Amino acid sequence: MRYADFVSFTYTSLRAQRLRTALTALGIAVGIAAVILLTSIGEGLHRFIIDEFTQFGTNIIGVSPGRIQTHGAPLGAVNTVRPLTIDDALALRRAPYVQAVVPVIQGNAEITHTGRSRRVTLYGVGAEFAAAFRMRVALGKFLPEDDPRTPRAFAVLGSKAAMELFGDNNPLGDRIRVGGERYRVVGVMQAKGQVLGFDLDDTVFIPVGRALEMFNRESLMEIDVTYEPTAPLAEVEEGIKRILSARHGSEDYTVTPQQKMLEVFGTVLDAVTFAVAAIGGISLVVGGVGILTILTIAVAERTSEIGLLRAVGATRRGILMLFLGEAALLAALGGTAGLLLGWGAALALHLLVPALPVHTPWSYAVLAELVALCVGLAAGVLPARRAAHLDPLEALRSE
Amino acid sequence: MIRLTGIARTFLVGGEEVHALKAVDLAIAHGEYLSIMGPSGSGKSTLLNIIGLLDRPDAGSYELDARNVTALSDDELARVRREKIGFVFQFFHLVPRLTAGQNIELPMVLAGIDPAERRTRLTRLLAEYGLEERAGHRPDQLSGGQCQRVAIARAMSMGPTVILADEPTGNLDRHTGQEVLSVLERVHHNGGTVVIVTHDPEIGARSHRRLRMLDGAVVADEKG
Ligand SMILES: Nc1ncnc2c1ncn2[C@@H]1O[C@H](COP(=O)(O)OP(=O)(O)O)[C@@H](O)[C@H]1O
Ligand SMILES: [Mg+2]
Numbered sequence: 001m002r003y004a005d006f007v008s009f010t011y012t013s014l015r016a017q018r019l020r021t022a023l024t025a026l027g028i029a030v031g032i033a034a035v036i037l038l039t040s041i042g043e044g045l046h047r048f049i050i051d052e053f054t055q056f057g058t059n060i061i062g063v064s065p066g067r068i069q070t071h072g073a074p075l076g077a078v079n080t081v082r083p084l085t086i087d088d089a090l091a092l093r094r095a096p097y098v099q100a101v102v103p104v105i106q107g108n109a110e111i112t113h114t115g116r117s118r119r120v121t122l123y124g125v126g127a128e129f130a131a132a133f134r135m136r137v138a139l140g141k142f143l144p145e146d147d148p149r150t151p152r153a154f155a156v157l158g159s160k161a162a163m164e165l166f167g168d169n170n171p172l173g174d175r176i177r178v179g180g181e182r183y184r185v186v187g188v189m190q191a192k193g194q195v196l197g198f199d200l201d202d203t204v205f206i207p208v209g210r211a212l213e214m215f216n217r218e219s220l221m222e223i224d225v226t227y228e229p230t231a232p233l234a235e236v237e238e239g240i241k242r243i244l245s246a247r248h249g250s251e252d253y254t255v256t257p258q259q260k261m262l263e264v265f266g267t268v269l270d271a272v273t274f275a276v277a278a279i280g281g282i283s284l285v286v287g288g289v290g291i292l293t294i295l296t297i298a299v300a301e302r303t304s305e306i307g308l309l310r311a312v313g314a315t316r317r318g319i320l321m322l323f324l325g326e327a328a329l330l331a332a333l334g335g336t337a338g339l340l341l342g343w344g345a346a347l348a349l350h351l352l353v354p355a356l357p358v359h360t361p362w363s364y365a366v367l368a369e370l371v372a373l374c375v376g377l378a379a380g381v382l383p384a385r386r387a388a389h390l391d392p393l394e395a396l397r398s399e
Numbered sequence: 400m401i402r403l404t405g406i407a408r409t410f411l412v413g414g415e416e417v418h419a420l421k422a423v424d425l426a427i428a429h430g431e432y433l434s435i436m437g438p439s440g441s442g443k444s445t446l447l448n449i450i451g452l453l454d455r456p457d458a459g460s461y462e463l464d465a466r467n468v469t470a471l472s473d474d475e476l477a478r479v480r481r482e483k484i485g486f487v488f489q490f491f492h493l494v495p496r497l498t499a500g501q502n503i504e505l506p507m508v509l510a511g512i513d514p515a516e517r518r519t520r521l522t523r524l525l526a527e528y529g530l531e532e533r534a535g536h537r538p539d540q541l542s543g544g545q546c547q548r549v550a551i552a553r554a555m556s557m558g559p560t561v562i563l564a565d566e567p568t569g570n571l572d573r574h575t576g577q578e579v580l581s582v583l584e585r586v587h588h589n590g591g592t593v594v595i596v597t598h599d600p601e602i603g604a605r606s607h608r609r610l611r612m613l614d615g616a617v618v619a620d621e622k623g
Contacts, residue, residue, distance in 0.1 A: 005508045016496035308492040311453060312506040312553070313481020315474045393453050396492065 001318060010325040014333075017298075024287075024294045025334035028376065031284030032338025032368050033345060038280045039364040040346035042273035044357035049269065052195055053262060056133040059231075060258040063092075063223040063240065067252055081252045083219030086148045086209060088247060089126065092223060095239035097231035100128035102224045103148075103208045107215050109179040111157075111204050113165045120161045121203045122178065124211020130156075130189075132226045135200075140172045140187035143207055151207030155183035158203035159191040178204055179214050233257055277364055281371060287334060288375035291327050295383035299323065306387050307395030316388040323384035324377060331376020335369045400560065400592065401427040401450060406459035408445050408615075419445040421615040422459065427561070427594065432587040434603045435596045437612035443596045444565055446612070450594065451484050451563045452476045464560055481510050485554030487564035487583070491546040493538040493553075499545075500525065500534035503552045510557060524552040528582060544575035551582055561592040568599065580605070 001009075014021045065084045089103040102125055109122040129135070130142040138159065146152055155178055162171050162185075171185045183206060192200040208220065227236045237255055245251050299306070306319055314322075343360055350358040408420040419442045427433060427450075435443045448454040449461065452468060460469045468479060486492075493502045503524055507517045525531045528548045538546055547567060554562050564583060568576030580602055587593045595606065603609050611619035 001509055002511050002513070004514075005511075009508070012496055304492065305494055308494065309505075309509065310477065311451070311480060311486050311492075312509060313477050313557075314509050315477040317474070318477075318509065393448060396453075396488070 001321075006321070006325060007329075010322060010329050013298075013322075013326055014329060020294060021330065021333070024290045025330055025337060027287030027290035028284065028331050028334025028372050029287075029338035029341055031280065031282075031287045031375075032335050032372055033342035034283050035277050035280030035368040035371075036339060036342025036360060036365055037345045037349070038276040039273050039368075040342070040358050040360040041349075041356070042269070042276045043361040043364070044359040046266075046269040046273060047359050048357035049265060050262060053258070053265070055195070056135075057226060058258055058262065059227050059229045060132070061225045061227065061236065061240065062256045062258070063225065063244065064221065064254050064256070065219050065252070067254055082248045084223055084253060085218070085220065086212075088244060089220065089223045090148065091243050091247060092225055092240060095225070095236070095243055097227040097236045097239065098225055099228060100132040100226045102126045102129045102132050102226075103220045104129070104222045104224060105208055105211045105215065105217065105220050107211070109204065109214070111155075111161065111165065111176055111178050113171075113174065113176040116165050118161060118164050118202075120158070121199070122211065122214075123203060123205045124208040124214075125205055126208055129205065132224060135192065136190040137187045138190040139170065140185070142187050143205060144186070146207060148207070148209050151209050153181065153183045153210065154186045154207065156187040156189060156205040157185060158189050158201040158205075160199065160201035161204055162188045164202075178206060181210075181214065233259055273361070273364070277368070280368075284368075284372060284375050287331075287372070288379040291330050291376055291379035292382060294330075295323060295327055295380055296386070298326070299383045299387045302387075303390060303395045303398040306390050307392050307398065310390075310392035311396060319390075320384045320388035323387045324380045327376045327380025327384065328373055329376075331372045331379075332369075334376075335372035338372070339365060339369065400429045400464060401425070402462040403450070404460050404462075406446075406449060406456045406461065408442075408449065408454065409457050418615050420449070420456070423615075423617055425610075425617065427592065429560075429592055430587070430590055431592055431594075431608055432584070432606050433594045433608040433610060434606035435594065435610045435612060436598070436600070436603045437618075441612040442615040443612055445615075447563050447565050447594065447596050450561070451486055452480050453486075481506060481557060483560040485551075485557070485559035485562040487547070487550050487554050487562060487567045489566040489569040491538070491543075491550045491570075493546055493549060495538050498535050498537055499530055499541060499549045502538070502549055503530075503556055505553060506557050520556060524556060527555075528552045542575070543571050544578050547571065547575075547579045548582055551579070551586070555586065555591075559591075561594060562586055564593070564595045566596055566598065568597065568602065576602075 063084065066081045086103055089101050092098060092101045105124040107122050108119055110117055110119050127143045127145045130137060142156055143154055155176060157171060165176065171188060174185050175182055176185055225240060237257060240255055241251065244253055309319060346358050346360050349356060403423055403425040406420055406423045410417045410419055423446060435446065437443055445454065449456050460467060463483060471479065494505065500521055504517055504521055507520065525534050528551060530548060530552060533541060533545055567583065568579055571579060583593055583595065595602065597603055607622065609621045610617055
């Protein structure tokens with residue numbers, strides 16, 4: 001039998017039972033739509049989270065004090081952990097491929113200006129902070145490159161903090177109090193919005209040396225290092241460790257490249273998407289049972305036709321293929337409908353709830369179609385085999 | 400052309416053996432017009448089904464076009480049926496969702512004959528069996544006589560060695576039956592070999608060779 005005739009024959013059989021075909025295909029369509037909708041949400045979430053993280057750049061390595069073991073307790077519990085200092089940060093500038101080194105300490109502080117006051121998140125940072133994290137300054141400048149040990153008392157406000165303290169007035173040059181000490185405002189950041197639940201606008205940035213004194217702390221919370229995007233990550237990491245270990249006498253700190261973090265995130269989020277796809281896949285199985293049922297009925301109804309086909313020369317294999325073809329075509333029809341349905345639902349969801357990130361992963365769509373086809377074929381095997389094994393004479397007599 | 404030697408067929412019905420055919424010898428030459436008559440249950444259909452390779456004998460041998468087809472595999476049997484046998488059934492056995500034209504084409508489609516060739520043959524068959532106007536109709540839109548003409552055209556579509564008709568007029572009124580019979584006779588006039596199983600003595604009388612069966616045996620074989 002020629003391929004085109006084969007397709008046309010199976011198609012004609014399905015079309016002869018329109019309602020039945022539509023309902024059976026619907027079972028598969030719902031499954032596919034579920035897979036596509038759920039993975040679209042999963043993938044959207046994935047992209048959303050990765051975007052949140054990468055908006056600060058991807059070629060960042062974080063260095064934090066203390067050694068984090070994969071098994072939990074920090075090794076430094078027995079050994080003393082030496083603090084991460086501004087001098088450490090200065091030393092890291094000599095590491096190969098390094099572009100910027102930003103010491104960071106974070107805490108809360110009260111800022112006041114002419115009677116108005118507000119509790120905000122305080123960041124003690126190096127001068128390269130804004131550039132390293134791709135944060136834009138709206139007014140004035142970011143903190144200047146002072147000697148990190150004796151920095152001037154300058155502050156940069158986050159957009160919300162500035163608005164709360166100054167309203168529409170220009171705060172540049174004005175004096176504010178941060179944790180009781182007097183600072184001069186030299187800049188205001190552009191609004192950044194919430195990032196993973198943190199408000200980056202209700203903030204004040206001051207030189208890290210002063211922040212350490214204010215909090216009476218010895219150690220930085222973190223040193224963030226950016227490196228040339230084309231640099232080999234392993235060598236960058238190696239360079240940082242060489243310098244710090246020489247200064248500290250041991251590896252009593254943890255180096256976390258953003259890239260590796262993203263990989264871990266990616267793996268976790270991929271697992272989530274896959275799990276969600278698998279849940280949708282279960283409804284495909286239900287659709288498969290529908291195909292099995294309908295085809296079993298069709299074989300019973302068309303027994304005499306099967307006998308006739310055998311009498312005019314169809315082989316058992318030919319009959320098997322015809323019914324498998326019907327199963328596959330049913331699944332493919334349902335799959336296509338499900339694809340449109342799922343994709344449409346994902347689009348509609350995106351339009352109705354713009355906050356919900358939705359992105360259709362086409363690899364999953366293709367995979368879902370293939371799974372649907374396999375489900376169809378698997379469901380078709382039993383009835384098709386039954387059809388193929390009918391005795392032609394008995395089948396002919398069945399009318 | 401067809402040579403049956405010692406063909407026997409036994410069925411087991413409720414633990415008892417029914418000898419549907421008991422050592423039948425029969426030779427049918429090319430171009431013969433043969434009728435098989437006999438009481439119900441005498442083995443006529445069983446004989447026809449064995450000739451048509453739809454059923455296998457329990458004993459004996461069968462030679463079709465100088466080839467021993469007694470022990471062919473299932474797939475080979477299907478292929479031989481496709482090439483050499485044309486069936487006409489009492490209940491037509493048309494595929495209800497296909498048009499008359501598509502029903503006639505069916506054996507050619509299964510055989511993988513290319514569409515251009517199929518169209519030529521279909522046009523010729525439709526003309527030959529007076530079905531041009533009906534090509535696009537489905538079986539439920541055709542009369543019994545037309546259905547049987549479609550079935551005959553289908554049986555002829557692969558240019559078979561023999562046409563086997565099991566009570567082809569059994570489901571038709573007298574007049575339509577005559578008409579279908581004359582179509583089968585035309586097949587014979589054009590050189591085809593036709594075997595008809597029938598109850599109707601009048602039909603039997605019109606054939607050129609008359610077989611009479613009783614209890615699974617051929618009891619009379621008259622020519623002329
Ligand atoms: N598939 C079968 N199973 C059991 N018995 C059968 C079967 N086919 C035919 N027979 C028996 O074989 C005998 C001959 O049947 P058949 O060839 O159909 O007779 P006819 O066509 O002359 O009426 C009958 O007794 C019938 O009951
Ligand atoms: Mg009979």
